[in-house]
Amino acid sequence: MLVPTSCREGWGHAVPVPVAALEGRRFALVLGGDATPRRNLPLLTAIWPEVRASAPDAVLAVVGPPSGGPTAGVEGLRALEADGAAALPGYLSDGELRWASAHA
Secondary structure (H helix, E strand, O other): OOOOOOOOOOHHHOOOOOOOOOOOOEEEEEEOOOOOHHHOHHHHHHHHHHHHHHOOOEEEEEEOOOOOOOOOOHHHHHHHHHOOOEEEEEOOOHHHHHHHHHHO
């Protein structure tokens, strides 16, 4: 289900384009690279080791440009990235966003 206000309009109709950092990987997708409280990155980063205990190859993929706002959870996310448990591909084109959402 797409939430109309969560993404750029029209990306759901774009031609899918694989995201190199995620292709061939099992991942959960977080739309929006900012650390605003509604994203709850501290919770995600705290529970991700439990997810990896059940699915050792799983990657937490956080896509989108970072914001200049709150940074809660960013440290934990960077630690996961350093361990290979998170991928931060940043801003994605409409086609990449469609591919990522279809393969998460």
